[in-house]
Amino acid sequence: MQPSVGYMVLAVVIAGVITVLLRALPFAILKPLRKSKFVHALGRWMPAGILVILAVVMLKDQLFAAPGRWWMALVATAVTVVVHLCLGRRALLSIFSGTAVYIVLLNFV
């Protein structure tokens, strides 16, 4: 049975409002904290760590996404890293190489 239109609209609105509030409220709360040394230190230290966390979790999810073919994601990641470090840190090229390798492995091996 398909859910009612009213239910679906409400679900979208509720999810949307919560998402926007989570993104917007910290900016408002942060304003008086802008001069805090602690907040500045966190702002400086967080980006590298957050990116590492997101990368690790996304890679882990990808490893589990295709059962029995987890090594493909590892190989594609290795290609991404090697291309990025050896061919001048050109992000687009690195992303494209890794993705191409993954698609080829997934579809033709």
Added chain:
Amino acid sequence: MGTSRSSRAAGLRAGAADSLGVGLGIFPLGIALGVLVIQAGLPWWLAPALSIGVFAGSVELLLVSLITTATPLLTIAVTVFAVNFRHVFYPLSFPIHAIRPGLGRAYSIYAMIDEAYATYVLMPAEKISSVRMLTGQILMQAYWVLGGLIGVALASLLPEPIEGFEFALVALFVVMALDAARTKAAIPSVVLAGLAVAAAIVAFPQAEVLAALVIFTVLLVVRYLWERRPGAATPATEATHAA
């Protein structure tokens, strides 16, 4: 008004270039969302409604399955809150001040997805402009909405689209993390983040990103207190306590 025509054009070009690498991952995921909506037996308009009303990739994919099973709205609210809570950590470093207050800044906050955060957080201030960031973010959303619509159309035509495009998002974050971790100064943060994410995956497999961010933040608080303690010049004695 204050922006000359040529610097505006440069901002538009730079923003479009910023969005391309990310778009390689966003667009196919958008297609996946559209396909999922149709395969779940839901109306086609739910794909663009989600991409405009919610605009948070992972949560949208999750919402499709929650809506399909008629999950109570309260459960949906709690789930969205838990999954998207990580965003409260982004404002500490997201360069929102590059954008003038007003409608543009409001949009930038609304559209602060992981990919936008990753793209702009480490960009030097002199390279960021209001036009550049907004162009990048608007295009990211355009790829997502368009991908959803194409996915909806595809689902009725193709039995199975080509697999594997979603790896572009993994590659994107790997590249971003590599760039962020290149300086010596970033090493402590990378090590602490590694510890946090390993602990989170083992201890909190249901909410690993959130758990990792909380643990990471706690570790950074400890680091801050550690570096500011009296006589901080001799850290050798207890330096291994984190291990």
